[in-house]
Amino acid sequence: MFPGSKDHVVRGAMMEEEPEYDASQSREADLVPATPEAILALRGHAGVSPEAVRRALELALPTPGPEAWTHFLDRTLLFLGGLLATSGVVCFFAFNWQALGRLARLGLVEAVVVLAALGAWRLGPERLAGQVLLTVAAVLVGPLLGVYGQIYQTGADAWNLFLAWGLLIVPWVLVGRNPVLWLLLLGLGNLTAWLAWGQLAGPDPWDSTSFYLWMCSTNSLAWGAWEFFRRRNPGPLTSSWVSRALAALCLFYAAVPSWMALLESRFEGPWLGPVFLAALLVAIFRLLRPRDPDLFLPAAGLAAAISVVTVAASRILLEESEAEEAGILLMGVLVLAQVAGAAAWLRRAGRSS
Amino acid sequence: MRPPLVRVLRRLGREGLVDLEAVSGLLAVGDQGERHSAPWFVRLLVGFGAWVASGFLVAFLFMVDLVPEDLGAALFGAFVLAGAGALRRSPAAEGSDFLQQSALAGWLVGQLMVVFGMAEGTDSPPVTAGVVLLVQVASMAFFADAVARFLASGFAVASVLALMLHWKVPQGDEVAFLLSALGAGLIWWHRPALLAGRFPQAVNPVGYGLVFSALALLALALADPLEQHPSGILASTALSAGVLLMAWCLLGERRRSGPGLAVLGLVLLLGLATSSAPGVMAAVGTLVLGFRAGERGLLALAWSFLLFFLAAFYYNLEVPLLEKSGLLLASGALLLGLRALLRRCG
Structure with a gap:
């Protein structure tokens, strides 16, 4: 890359x-x-x-x-030159923005997107320059929609913009077969969900266990689909970074409600978070690990498990115990033991790979 | 991607440097050494865990009033550091991840004690910073842990920055950045010789630590939380000179050829064009060092930093938008133009 x-x-x-x-x-x-x-x-x-x-x-x-x-x-020279020139164009637009008319603003951004897309089509996704241009075109669709919304005052919410952005670039993502585009689409999908939840479902997503579990489910489905298709279609889709990003997201969305369930009360709150986390860990260690020597997924799984165990231990040793000093000391030892155990397992797993 | 160790050993055998009969045995020894190294995310997990554990341990020490006051705390911290160092080097720790993590956590606890004790006891920032700097240098050399060495290089840079700010050195943050960049450049440029030297295990972690710290300082200078108003000219000039020197050395006999002169000219012009955006030359320098050393981590760090720098540069108010636009467009056009020219020249 x-x-x-x-x-x-x-x-x-x-x-x-x-x-x-x-x-x-x-x-x-x-x-x-x-x-x-x-x-x-x-x-x-x-x-x-x-x-x-x-x-x-x-x-x-x-x-x-x-x-x-x-x-x-x-x-x-290609990457750096392209990046600097694109940044310069963005700064130029920003400088002249107030002086530009509506059509000029829209036309300029549209022109860049169209030129980049045409260049990508001309060069083809097999060539690196074609991939770079396609990525530039996909990234600039967002600002184009933003300018459109600004000019015509559509009243659309932010999540509408990100949803439209994601949907519009899907054909390019499929054609491009470029991990960067897949990561962009993944980011847009998650961002759309965050913004939409708060407006449509009601509670703030930060405080909503249901939101995290819903996101864990949808990202897990995406992850499963990704693993299924990449094993059948080796080539550009074998990049491990998309798997790693999906895994990290799923584990995050499962770990947060687990913490919330433990911190709110031992007997209240939904326990689906730990159940989801356990299911993800089974998938990582039983299904994926035998087929994939990448240690990132097990490391991420272990980190999530350690975080949940640590929160549980802190609840027991610090909040519900009277010997606070001993509890603090035990917490330190517990964290050390968990991390040492995880590091030892990962080293052994690395050797056996 | 590295060549197989067995090929290297057989080549040494043909050159008479090792016994060819002993290659299998040496292969097993080398294999054991290679297996002890861990990927970056495992080290990140280990480092983070050590930080959390040391936080609990420090809290415990304060809660039970085990920490003396003022300079006593610094002395206590020094004992803890020595103990952690001895534990880490002990044969028992070689095969035990728990002991290794305990040593790392102890090292962090000792560091916190020394800083706290010196700051409270002397009430003198330069003395505190100087002692902390000495502790970091000793840690880089003698504490046999990659994560600790990486962190120690960062703490050392922070100490130098504190000294620069205390003494009100003009453009102090840029000077601190340049010192760490110089250190990083020397380490990566002379890495093979340093690996064969006295502290070979320290080379990679300290090299990465200094690069990371230098780039972080540059990002900090851009954010300018202390309102130093750095111009970036000093950093840009020094970085351009450094990259030019590297290009000069790398080109060798080809430096007087057409493409060679074009590359040298490009570096000079790029340095001039981006004089108020030193992050560009910092990223270019890191890319060159990383590619020369075959270190993908450095390449990834350079590109990540450049993206961050450009985003932060956009919001920086020291340089007008139109000027930013001009210098970025000119630089981009220069690079793309040179690429087209070099391709045409074959």
């Missing part, structure tokens, strides 16, 4: 003179990367001189070659 972050960094002396790899060697041996940590572990070992460690670091951390630098320069 980021310019220069490809495998071009691994070039240079290692690859130029290296003979063909002996296939009779164990496959496992080839899986251990020559990270600085791996090489530094050899320091002081019998038969490994400081010069050998220095040379190993040189081989493991080669500086990029001319080809890699050219590629990096090309991508960085």
